[in-house]
Structure formats: C-alpha cells, structure tokens
Amino acid sequence: MAEVKVIGSWSSPYTRKVEMALKMKGVEYDYIEEDLKNKSPLLLQHNPIHKKVPVLLHNGKPIVESMVILEYIDEVWEGPAILPKDPYDRAMARFWVKFIDDKCIPPMWKACWSVGEEQEKLKEEAKQGLKFLENEIKGKKLFGGDNIGIVDHAANFIAYWFPITADFVGLQRLMTEEEFPNLYRWADDYCSHTFVKENLPDKDGYIAILKSRYRSIIIWHYLSLINYVTFLVRSPHAFPIYEYEFK
Amino acid sequence: MAVKVLDFWASPYGVRVRVALAEKGVSYESQEEDLFGGKSDLLLQSNPIYGKVPVLLHDDKPVLESSNIVYYIDETWPSPHLMPASSYGRSRARFWTDFIDKKVYDVGRNIWMGKGAEVEAAKDEFIDVLKKLEGALGDREYYGGDQFGFLDIIFVSLSCWFPTYEKYGGFKVEEETPKIAAWLKKCYKRETVAKSMPDCQKVIEFVGMMRKMHGIE
Numbered sequence: 001m002a003e004v005k006v007i008g009s010w011s012s013p014y015t016r017k018v019e020m021a022l023k024m025k026g027v028e029y030d031y032i033e034e035d036l037k038n039k040s041p042l043l044l045q046h047n048p049i050h051k052k053v054p055v056l057l058h059n060g061k062p063i064v065e066s067m068v069i070l071e072y073i074d075e076v077w078e079g080p081a082i083l084p085k086d087p088y089d090r091a092m093a094r095f096w097v098k099f100i101d102d103k104c105i106p107p108m109w110k111a112c113w114s115v116g117e118e119q120e121k122l123k124e125e126a127k128q129g130l131k132f133l134e135n136e137i138k139g140k141k142l143f144g145g146d147n148i149g150i151v152d153h154a155a156n157f158i159a160y161w162f163p164i165t166a167d168f169v170g171l172q173r174l175m176t177e178e179e180f181p182n183l184y185r186w187a188d189d190y191c192s193h194t195f196v197k198e199n200l201p202d203k204d205g206y207i208a209i210l211k212s213r214y215r216s217i218i219i220w221h222y223l224s225l226i227n228y229v230t231f232l233v234r235s236p237h238a239f240p241i242y243e244y245e246f247k
Numbered sequence: 248m249a250v251k252v253l254d255f256w257a258s259p260y261g262v263r264v265r266v267a268l269a270e271k272g273v274s275y276e277s278q279e280e281d282l283f284g285g286k287s288d289l290l291l292q293s294n295p296i297y298g299k300v301p302v303l304l305h306d307d308k309p310v311l312e313s314s315n316i317v318y319y320i321d322e323t324w325p326s327p328h329l330m331p332a333s334s335y336g337r338s339r340a341r342f343w344t345d346f347i348d349k350k351v352y353d354v355g356r357n358i359w360m361g362k363g364a365e366v367e368a369a370k371d372e373f374i375d376v377l378k379k380l381e382g383a384l385g386d387r388e389y390y391g392g393d394q395f396g397f398l399d400i401i402f403v404s405l406s407c408w409f410p411t412y413e414k415y416g417g418f419k420v421e422e423e424t425p426k427i428a429a430w431l432k433k434c435y436k437r438e439t440v441a442k443s444m445p446d447c448q449k450v451i452e453f454v455g456m457m458r459k460m461h462g463i464e
Contacts, residue, residue, distance in 0.1 A: 049346065049379060058335070061335055063335070063338045063342075064342060065341075065342055065345055067341075067345075068338050068341045068342050068345065069338075071337075071338070071341060072334055072335075072337075072338040075334045075337070076334050087319050087322040087323045088305070088308055088310070088319070090318070090319070090322065091310045091311075091315050091316075091318065091319040094312075094315050094318065095311050095312055095315055098312060098315075099296065132296055
C-alpha cells in the first residue's frame with residue numbers, strides 16, 4: 001500500500017486544503033504536525049528551497065507548494081476531480097488560483113496586521129482583487145461549479161480564516177455582504193459543504209493560535225492606536241511577522 | 248482553429264509561448280503590442296485584469312499568464328509531450344516553474360533598476376537563485392532529462408535578459424554557474440529556441456532606454 005504523509009501546520013489554510021483534497025479522494029495518510037518556530041530536519045530535508053509547509057510525502061518523495069500538491073493529488077488518485085478536464089477550463093482555473101494567491105490573500109492578510117494609512121491602502125488593494133472574484137462567482141454555486149474545485153481551495157482563506165482574523169483584530173469594512181454579496185454567499189456555501197466543515201480548524205483553537213503567535217504584534221497594534229504613541233512607533237515593516245509560514 | 252499571440256519582442260515571457268508553439272509545430276499569427284505607445288483594444292479586452300503580454304487567443308478565447316499558456320499548449324496539442332511522463336516528474340516541473348516565475352525576472356529587475364547597494368544585494372540574490380536552479384539541473388542534459396522539455400522552455404526564455412543582468416550586476420553566469428551556461432549553449436542550438444529569442448544586445452539597449460525613463464541613468 002502506498003505510503004502517504006502530510007507535514008503541516010494545524011491552523012494553516014494551505015495544509016487544510018491538502019488534507020481536504022486527500023480525504024475527498026479517499027486517500028489515507030499520516031499527519032505530522034510541524035513546529036514552525038523550530039523546524040524539523042524532516043521538513044528541511046524535504047523542502048530545502050522554501051522550508052515551508054505543507055509537504056506531501058508519497059512513498060518518500062516530497063511534493064511541495066499547496067497548488068502543486070493539489071494537481072498531483074488530482075492526477076494520481078481517482079475520485080472527484082479537483083481541476084476541470086477541459087484544457088481551457090484548466091487554464092482559467094490556474095489563472096484564478098494565481099490571482100487569489102497573488103492579489104487577494106496578501107493584502108487581506110497584511111491589512112489585518114497594519115494600522116492607519118497603511119491599512120487603508122491595503123484594504124483598497126484587497127477590495128480591487130475581491131471585485132474581480134465577486135464577478136467570477138456570480139451565477140455559480142462554487143468556483144468549481146457544483147463541486148469544490150482547485151479555485152475554491154485556493155480561496156479557502158477568504159471564506160474561513162479571513163473573517164475570523166479580521167473580527168479578532170477589529171478590521172472592518174473590507175469584505176462586507178453589501179459590497180460582495182456573491183462572495184459572501186459562496187463563503188457560506190463553501191464552509192457549510194459537508195466535506196469542508198468537518199475539516200476546518202475550530203474557531204477558538206485558531207484564535208488561540210493567533211493570540212499566542214502574534215502576541216507582540218497585537219500589543220504593538222493596540223498601542224499604536226493610542227495617539228501619543230503613534231509618532232514613536234516605526235513603520236509596520238519593522239515587524240517582519242507578515243509572512244505566513246505556510247504556502 | 249485560429250491561434251493568435253499578443254506579444255512584445257523583448258518579453259521573455261513571450262519567448263516561452265513562441266518556443267512552445269514552435270515545438271508543437273502550431274502556426275499562429277503574432278501581434279506585436281506597443282506597450283509604451285498604447286496597448287491594443289484586443290489586449291485590454293483579453294486581459295482586463297493585468298493588461299499584460301503574452302496572451303494566447305485560441306479561437307478568440309484568451310489564455311493568460313505565460314506558464315499557464317505553456318501548460319495549455321502542452322495539453323491542447325499533446326505531441327510531442329513537453330511535460331515529464333510521470334506525475335512526480337510533473338510536480339517537480341510545476342514546482343520549479345513556480346520558483347522561476349517568482350524569482351528570476353523580478354530579482355533580475357532589481358539589478359538593472361537598483362541604485363547603489365541595492366544592485367549588489369540583488370546580484371547576490373540572483374546568483375543564489377541561479378545556483379538553486381543549477382542544483383535542480385544536476386548532471387542531466389536538460390531539465391526534461393534526455394529531452395528538451397517544459398521546464399527548459401520556462402527557464403531558457405528568461406535568459407535573453409541575462410546579458411543585461413551581467414552588465415549591470417558585474418558578474419558572469421558562466422563563472423558563477425557553469426552548468427547553467429553549458430545548458431544554455433545547448434538550448435540555443437535548438438532551432439525553436441534560436442528563432443524565438445530576441446537579440447540580447449537589443450535587449451540591453453532597450454533596458455538602457457528604460458533606465459533613462461526611470462531616471463536611473
């Protein structure tokens with residue numbers, strides 16, 4: 001029997017999408033939780049270039065980068081398709097995956113951890129990206145049509161992790177139901193899909209991770225809201241904790 | 248079934264599409280875009296989000312992003328195969344394509360657009376990127392193994408800008424990564440590559456003009 005392992009991070013949307021894809025294909029695997037503050041020799045050996053999770057190990061061979069992993073899973077195992085069959089539809093799906101990863105998620109995530117003018121700029125940038133997605137999901141239940149596809153997986157952060165994070169840090173008016181009704185509806189459909197809802201990290205657990213990992217940036221965040229401190233506080237880029245350590 | 252490519256002569260990403268179509272023996276119409284004077288309506292309609300070249304139009308349906316286009320070409324005209332035969336081999340090709348897309352051109356750009364210490368830092372980063380790609384090649388003839396393949400197309404296309412990086416960064420690819428230099432020489436002998444690449448000297452002049460436009464020289 002083929003040996004399948006996933007090296008991942010419990011709270012990571014990138015790890016979760018790999019696990020969901022394997023489960024949807026009915027593939028059994030062993031899960032190895034990685035301590036991102038103290039990366040294991042196993043991770044560094046199998047992903048020496050990026051040193052990130054998730055990593056899929058199939059019979060000892062590593063596949064890295066979550067979208068590369070999803071395409072691999074789709075090719076190797078039978079079951080519901082993750083990518084469309086038609087080459088043109090596949091090209092469109094790959095386009096949207098990259099768009100979400102490059103243009104939507106980074107400013108959304110960074111906006112959560114910035115303040116003032118910087119935050120407003122990031123919010124605007126994120127909204128530009130979300131407008132295109134709003135248009136793309138119109139008339140469709142999921143980005144993959146009737147079933148979850150690679151674009152839905154690519155956008156999982158937007159559906160679940162972002163609302164929790166934004167709520168936690170008090171970020172408002174980035175993705176409102178008024179402005180993005182179709183995306184709102186999609187997020188709900190995605191999160192309540194039988195498969196997805198059983199495989200999301202619970203909200204309290206995720207918030208606990210946010211609290212512990214980002215304690216310093218949260219303290220700074222609230223301090224800088226106090227007017228007399230703001231001129232003493234350096235640029236947000238002084239805190240390098242923008243990079244999420246999973247991809 | 249009509250194939251059209253919206254392109255720009257100096258675009259390394261455009262080179263990918265030219266080589267891939269040539270490898271498959273697909274004839275197409277090429278439309279040169281004036282990226283400075285005014286992009287065509289067709290380009291802006293086909294690629295409303297980015298407005299960038301290259302764009303492949305297959306029976307008027309646009310395919311965007313050069314790596315995506317090469318995947319599409321390989322899947323639509325299957326012979327000869329560009330991607331490796333095994334799923335694992337294909338995952339490696341996709342991984343390195345993603346790496347090349349994120350690192351090579353943007354870091355190279357920091358070399359010719361940078362000022363002062365930025366140039367040295369960008370050069371060091373670029374050489375590090377090349378060394379990683381040299382490691383990926385190993386002792387094989389091509390990234391595709393014995394045969395010129397998908398990843399060779401993805402990477403060789405960017406090399407028409409290497410003399411530009413060498414000039415402004417003050418280094419030589421041949422000294423830093425001799426295996427890559429040897430692989431490049433092999434690729435340039437291939438007709439599909441030779442006829443698709445722009446003149447590297449013209450690229451250097453083009454970059455000189457862009458530096459003046461940005462007030463760097």
